[in-house]
Amino acid sequence: xxxxxxxxxxxxxxxxxxxxxxxxxxxxxxxxxxxxxxxxxxxxxxxxxxxxxxxxxxxxxxxxxxxxxxxxxxxxxxxxxxxxxxxxxxxxxxxxxxxxxxxxxxxxxxxxxxxxxxxxxxxxxxx
Numbered sequence: 001x002x003x004x005x006x007x008x009x010x011x012x013x014x015x016x017x018x019x020x021x022x023x024x025x026x027x028x029x030x031x032x033x034x035x036x037x038x039x040x041x042x043x044x045x046x047x048x049x050x051x052x053x054x055x056x057x058x059x060x061x062x063x064x065x066x067x068x069x070x071x072x073x074x075x076x077x078x079x080x081x082x083x084x085x086x087x088x089x090x091x092x093x094x095x096x097x098x099x100x101x102x103x104x105x106x107x108x109x110x111x112x113x114x115x116x117x118x119x120x121x122x123x124x125x126x127x
Contacts, residue, residue, distance in 0.1 A: 011042070014046065017113070018095075024102055077104075077107030081095075081106050
């Protein structure tokens with residue numbers, strides 16, 4: 001149940017980021033239900049990328065985290081968002097990111113919204 005809540009929270013955060021930023025787009029939908037389904041699939045891919053790839057990148061970049069006093073987190077979040085966009089690029093649906101700076105802003109918005117929703121929904125933190 002917690003994993004499903006995390007996917008929903010990520011989906012809401014990604015949807016909000018695409019509304020606020022013109023450099024992030026969700027493509028491949030014709031109806032509202034398709035749009036919701038594509039957001040759910042993107043959130044699932046994003047969750048898997050964050051669960052599998054992000055810890056490896058975080059461990060390898062510990063010196064950069066220390067050197068930048070944690071600001072390198074923004075770069076890692078942007079790279080995870082770009083990796084999600086790259087994975088979904090092989091389909092006719094998915095997330096499109098214009099460039100790295102849009103990914104940085106998108107990663108920041110997604111992190112803030114995900115954190116806020118996780119605080120509001122305590123069940124999302126249970127394992």
